[in-house]
Amino acid sequence: MGTPETDTEIEAAGNFIRDIIADDVARARDEGRAVEVVTRFPPEPNGYLHLGHAKSICLNFGLAADFSGRCHLRFDDTNPAKEEMEFVDAIQEDVRWLGFDWGDHLYFASDNFQQLYDWAEHLIENGTAYVDDLSADEIREYRGTLTEPGKPSPHRDRDPQENLALFRRMRTGEFDDGAKVLRAKIDMASGNINMRDPVLYRILRAEHPRTGNAWCIYPTYDFAHGQSDAIEGISHSICTLEFEDHRPLYDWFIDNLPVPATPHQYEFARLNLTNTVLSKRRLTQLVDGGHVSGWNDPRMATISGFRRRGIPAAAIRDFCNRIGVTKAASTVEAAFLDSCTRELLNTSAERRLGVLDPLKVVIENYPDGDGEQLTAINNPNDEAQGTRTVPFSREIYIERSDFMEEPPKKFFRLGPGREVRLRFAYFITCTDAIKDADGNITELRCTYDPETRGGNAPDGRKVKGTIHWVSAAHALTAEVRLYEPLFTATEPGSISGDFLDDLNPESLTVLTGCKLEPGLADLALGETVQFERQGYFCLDADSTPDAPVFNRTVGLRDSWAKEQMKG
Secondary structure (H helix, E strand, O other): OOOOHHHOOOOOOOEHHHHHHHHHHHHHHHOOOOOOOEEEEOOOOOOOOEHHHHHHHHHHHHHHHHOOOEEEEEEOOOOOOOOOHHHHHHHHHHHHHHOOOOOOOEEEHHHHHHHHHHHHHHHHHOOOEEEEOOOHHHHHHHHOOOOOOOOOOOOOOOOHHHHHHHHHHHHOOOOOOOOOEEEEOOOOOOOOHHHOOOEEEEEOOOOEOOOEOOOOEEEOHHHHHHHHHHHHOOOEEEEEHHHHHHHHHHHHHHHHOOOOOOOEEEEEOOOEEOOOOOOHHHHHHHHHOOOOOOOOOOOOOEHHHHHHHOOOHHHHHHHHHHHOEOOOOOEEOHHHHHHHHHHHHHHHOOEEOEEOOEEEEEEOOOOOOOEEEEEEEOOOOOHHHOEEEEEEEOEEEEEHHHEOOOOOOOOOOEOEOOEEEEOOOOEEEEEEEEEOOOOOEEEEEEEEEHHHOOOOOOOOOOOOOEEOEEEOOOOEEEEEEEEOOOEOOOOOOOOOOOHHHHEOOOOEEEEEEEEEOHHHHHOOOOOEEEEOOOEEEEEOOOOEOOEOEEEEEEOOOOHHHHHHHHO
């Protein structure tokens, strides 16, 4: 249930929570106590997981593995109005795909609904909770501000027995939605607004994905979260910094309820990524507004989007380990994730030939109707990945950008009278460029040197340019989708206040009529390969046997690594 073996050699950045747990374990050992480290990943099933969740997953499962403990997967499913089983299933799939396993420890806050209700009655009976008739707007008004204390509700001093009777009537559905709530009685003058009599239960007639219509009142996230930790025996409750102000409330519940354990909450800085939104609310807006094709659109910073784009799970784990865990808020360059991806794929991905903007080449002295199989290296960085054969024939496709009619001085590819090397094949020389009525080049005529099979000249002559190609007679015709950042601004919405204003209209480019080597017809869904000189690509789920679709995972140029070298 821990970090996969492929990550064991990665040198992780600083992790202050790991240091805290190590101190806790050492102290317990010195005192003769046994400590089992139990963490949890507790998503709300109201959307798909994003990269920030991946950081939390790697942290919680990784810490459990580091200390021979366990990590639970728990769904904090307390708001049926926004929750769906689709999200429950997708989250489990994402966690497994990242390489983690919760074993038998799958939990739901809804498993604890009866216990939470009983504990709410316990607070009422002790005089530390009351039923309030104020509306949501009135509660907000009475709560005060950061500089002004709140004022007590006129119902705050109801008799405990009256509160208990009203709460039970709430439970049986006697009141309309929003008519009453249950609130904790803490301190309306507290400097922490979360402690100003927070709501514990609200009336909500919405069918729950797991409990159906068994309940018409539901606990709030703040009330259910910490108590679920206690029920599960969580030793270290880890969350992001926005919950730091909620920790006193978390502890208040633990102190005022007969819970079976007393977990402590620890906070770390959430992940911020340039040109990206990592907010479930904003991601939902993108999906519901039709700005993307769905939660798994490859432009989305969701785990399912990354998976569809072909980013390996190991690259995401590497990224999460290398950015570290701190309390200091910071923003990570999106290019760093690309760099982690490129670094991994450079050694793991096999190479293939693909022409995205094809220009036909006729090799006039190559035997007409003939052809042959040439040997191609699968990965020059890993001999163990072996070789494959690719077909070669009289007519091939090359990249249109690999030919210039009037090439500049430093252009070493194909031009009139120029000789270049075809990767794994022969030297060819351009003899003519065929144009249409508008002057557009439609075809090149070339000759080849049959003595240069395999890309080397026996007379020792050298050429400066090597280009890729695909046999026209054997080519697989495909659609290729090129992705750029979804947002043009480093911090979307920072200027106008509306993140949608910064959507990148050029975030997706669809290329049709691309020509690929025929072996790519057998590529498995989601498998990532390198199109030589182009980038890394994977087969998309929109593919059909007759119409394959490929997504660009990441390009070959590592801008992040270059910037690091400059620094």
